Amino acid sequence: MSRGRRLTETERLSIAEERSQGVAAGDLATRYGVSLKSVYNAANHAADRQTANGSRPKVIGVRVSPKELQRFDAALARYGVLHRSDALRCLILAADDILRPDEGMTDELRNLSAALNRVGNNVNQVARRLNEAKLKGERLPYTPASHAEIRDLAVLVFDMADQIQEMFRARRRQLNLEVTKALAGLARLQAEQVVEHGAE
Template sequence: MPSRRRLSDLERLEIVRETLKGVSSAVLAKRYDVTARTVQYTIHRDKHRKRDSGIRTENVSVTLTPDELHHFDTLLSRHGIKYRSDALRRLIQSANGVFQPDEMLADELRGFRAALNRVGNNVTQIAKRMNEANNKGMRPVFGRASLAQIRSLAGFVLDFADQVDLLTRRRTDCVRLVATDALKELANAEE
């Protein structure tokens, strides 16, 4: 049985480099006198080595307005963070808890949707009565009950808008607290 050729560390690095240039596994296998499977294993092993050792290979880019960048830099300096990249990395790492679906928010919005459906039905009934009266050439019946219903409807819409505003402010404050905590952890870790 013929002995298998072993690749040196330098040859493995060359294979990875050549693969990144687009050279196929078959060509590299022939060049280094190994099987195509050995070349693929070498590439696979290199990817896992980078992942397992924490080597950073991915890049994230973001475009900001000058004001947004100034506010971000101000926040970083307030927390004693020197590098934007460290802050962004920490925020990305802690984003798992920040960007999770908010079940409480979803439940409240479902309740708001049901309330809006009821309001929509009331508006439809009022419009229907007014349209029927108008088609008959009569002045629409608009008594105290209808006026109270419209006032109640207007009050509900205003209350609804306030509740949605409060709900979103609470959620935004929660996200802001999580992000601030992540930045504080980074600042404390640098000391």
């Protein structure tokens, strides 16, 4: 048989069952006339071939630039992941954790926005009084209180910039933890397969 032939669904399920019972991947590859990679793919993904209601799995695709793909592969390499499709499957399964909104960050941004609106309204009032006085040819009413409002706005803007930067850093750390958790088992499994393949 050709080493490049396609396995049937029944063969894939049989391979997965035999691998779970400890049959060597090399023996299965020889018996079914396929590559070791085909055996590993069948074993790794058999559980995903059918959902609880028996429907067929869906194939999805996405277009990316060569640079985006290079960055993705580099990221997978840092996690020790060998196959894009395995990584994408893990990330899809972990999407609920990875993509869950950060409610704490949302609340903090809402509070910062409210504070900015309050101070911004005060500064708008100062600007309006100055503009009206200028149009009437009157002395500009820029008081110490006006100066304090402008200073408060500047302080708030700089504080907000620092707080937002720290929130995004914290969010990134959390996302890195979720991605690491999602891909950790896959990297271990692939490392075991590489060792097993070398021993056969």
